[in-house]
Amino acid sequence: MGKLFGTDGIRGTINNELTPELALKIGKAVGTFFGKGSTILIGRDARAGGDMFMRAVESGLLSTGIKVYEGGFAPTPTLQYAVKTLNYDAGVIITASHNPAQYNGIKVIDRDGVEISRDKENIIEDIYFNDKFSTADWTYLTYDIKRDDRIIDTYVNGVLSHVDVDKIRKKNFKVLIDGANSVGSITSPIVARELGCKIYTTNTNLDPLFPARMPEPTMDSLKETAKIAKDLSVDLAIAHDGDADRVIFIDSEGRVQWGDRSGTLLSYWVSTKESEFPRRIFTAVSSSVLVQEFLSKYNISVKWTKVGSVDIAHYLMEEKGLAGFEENGGFIFPEHQYVRDGAMSFALMLEYLANENVSSAELFDRLPKYYPIKTKVSIKTTTNVQKIYDELKRIYGNKGEIITVDGVKIIGNDFWFLVRKSGTEPIIRIMVESKDEKEATSLANDLIKLVGSLA
Numbered sequence: 001m002g003k004l005f006g007t008d009g010i011r012g013t014i015n016n017e018l019t020p021e022l023a024l025k026i027g028k029a030v031g032t033f034f035g036k037g038s039t040i041l042i043g044r045d046a047r048a049g050g051d052m053f054m055r056a057v058e059s060g061l062l063s064t065g066i067k068v069y070e071g072g073f074a075p076t077p078t079l080q081y082a083v084k085t086l087n088y089d090a091g092v093i094i095t096a097s098h099n100p101a102q103y104n105g106i107k108v109i110d111r112d113g114v115e116i117s118r119d120k121e122n123i124i125e126d127i128y129f130n131d132k133f134s135t136a137d138w139t140y141l142t143y144d145i146k147r148d149d150r151i152i153d154t155y156v157n158g159v160l161s162h163v164d165v166d167k168i169r170k171k172n173f174k175v176l177i178d179g180a181n182s183v184g185s186i187t188s189p190i191v192a193r194e195l196g197c198k199i200y201t202t203n204t205n206l207d208p209l210f211p212a213r214m215p216e217p218t219m220d221s222l223k224e225t226a227k228i229a230k231d232l233s234v235d236l237a238i239a240h241d242g243d244a245d246r247v248i249f250i251d252s253e254g255r256v257q258w259g260d261r262s263g264t265l266l267s268y269w270v271s272t273k274e275s276e277f278p279r280r281i282f283t284a285v286s287s288s289v290l291v292q293e294f295l296s297k298y299n300i301s302v303k304w305t306k307v308g309s310v311d312i313a314h315y316l317m318e319e320k321g322l323a324g325f326e327e328n329g330g331f332i333f334p335e336h337q338y339v340r341d342g343a344m345s346f347a348l349m350l351e352y353l354a355n356e357n358v359s360s361a362e363l364f365d366r367l368p369k370y371y372p373i374k375t376k377v378s379i380k381t382t383t384n385v386q387k388i389y390d391e392l393k394r395i396y397g398n399k400g401e402i403i404t405v406d407g408v409k410i411i412g413n414d415f416w417f418l419v420r421k422s423g424t425e426p427i428i429r430i431m432v433e434s435k436d437e438k439e440a441t442s443l444a445n446d447l448i449k450l451v452g453s454l455a
Contacts (some may be wrong), residue, residue, distance in 0.1 A: 002129050005121040007308040007423025011105035013097045016051040018104055020056040027060020027092075029128040030108055032445070033120070034090050036065030036136055041148060043071035043079040044094035045243045046182040048208040049104045053094045058145060059414035061092075065136030065144055071151045074204065075183045075244035075339035076107065081158050082151035084113030084337065095243040099424060101209055114317065114338045115310045138370050156190050162336050163351040170351070171197030171354045176237035176250070178225045180215050183343055183435060184244030191343045197349055200232055202293065207416035215242035217329060219374070222256050224246065230254025236349065238358045245309070246329035247342035249349060251360040261285035262368055263325030264294050266345060269324050269352040270333060271300055278332065282315045282324040284308070287411045288433050289416050290368040306406040307420060307434050313338045327431070370433040373444040377428045379455045385421045388428065388454045392419055396451070415439060419447060
């Protein structure tokens with residue numbers, strides 16, 4: 001049987017790998033899985049082809065007897081929160097998240113607002129590849145698609161309900177919001193306004209060509225945003241990815257702070273709130289070892305997981321914990337919802353700042369200092385990825401702890417690295433950190449050379 005779902009949903013290049021015909025069949029498979037009469041909320045980000053794919057999926061859903069509701073342009077966590085709060089049976093969001101502009105994709109959301117489990121993905125793939133579609137009697141096809149205009153307000157109110165709004169408002173924080181020319185531009189400025197912030201924005205016009213920067217917020221893509229933040233002397237800046245389930249913070253000195261650093265701080269902050277959850281967090285192997293180094297001081301344990309918010313979310317739901325996060329800026333706060341949520345992370349960080357009465361730069365400087373390098377090597381369809389992993393273990397296995405939950409991670413005394421095949425692109429990702437900058441650069445160059453020779 002073939003494979004549709006990757007690390008986080010279905011993605012492909014527009015009108016090439018991902019076509020209207022494929023989207024129609026996915027709609028039919030999803031509708032068959034959830035069953036006649038089910039209610040499904042659908043939305044989209046600002047990407048090219050979004051309307052085309054949304055209509056195709058809707059047609060497939062309708063053909064199986066699904067009652068379809070449109071939420072329009074919305075961040076993924078906004079639609080997810082609406083699905084669970086407004087009692088839908090499921091949701092679909094048309095997005096390719098952080099992928100380059102030529103990509104689009106489809107995410108399927110369960111009734112609890114979380115991306116469907118791997119087991120359910122397998123069932124939908126079986127329906128898809130074996131043409132096991134149900135076809136509704138014509139009497140089910142008298143139902144027209146309806147619009148649901150409640151989802152933005154419902155979501156914003158949900159975010160605000162988890163923070164001390166009055167305490168944050170008294171600080172009159174000055175913030176910069178980089179919306180990545182997509183749907184985070186809709187919700188995050190509203191949240192900031194409700195929290196009494198003075199708001200500056202950049203890249204907040206919806207544009208499917210992503211003219212200002214790539215949809216993925218990285219050290220390189222955020223150089224201009226960081227400069228703007230420093231020139232404006234803001235208290236905090238944020239930058240979203242294409243569907244705003246992630247957020248990367250830029251501190252008051254204009255430094256881009258990676259997601260495992262912000263995730264570590266936010267994990268500590270939510271641990272100070274009243275919670276019935278165990279004092280542990282779940283994070284992907286792509287996160288820095290600084291997570292353990294910092295949180296262990298507060299009796300918070302760390303469990304390493306595969307890369308992918310779906311896996312982290314389901315670990316949290318099944319085993320329970322204070323939070324879950326990835327180094328890419330995705331942070332899950334279970335008290336709100338079991339999914340990555342950029343605006344919720346933003347509000348929590350503002351609350352933390354308001355409580356500590358220090359600058360965001362001072363807050364981030366509480367973390368252990370590592371020098372990070374993140375890069376990637378392109379691979380072919382014929383590349384033997386396991387051979388790369390085996391060679392890494394052979395060469396570096398005696399230098400520290402080996403973790404093979406997802407790819408190969410080696411943890412040494414003052415360094416660590418992860419080499420892992422991407423679940424969404426034909427690349428091998430390489431992540432290196434060291435407390436010595438020269439060692440980090442040298443190790444990264446060695447890994448690039450090794451992986452490149454085998455790719």
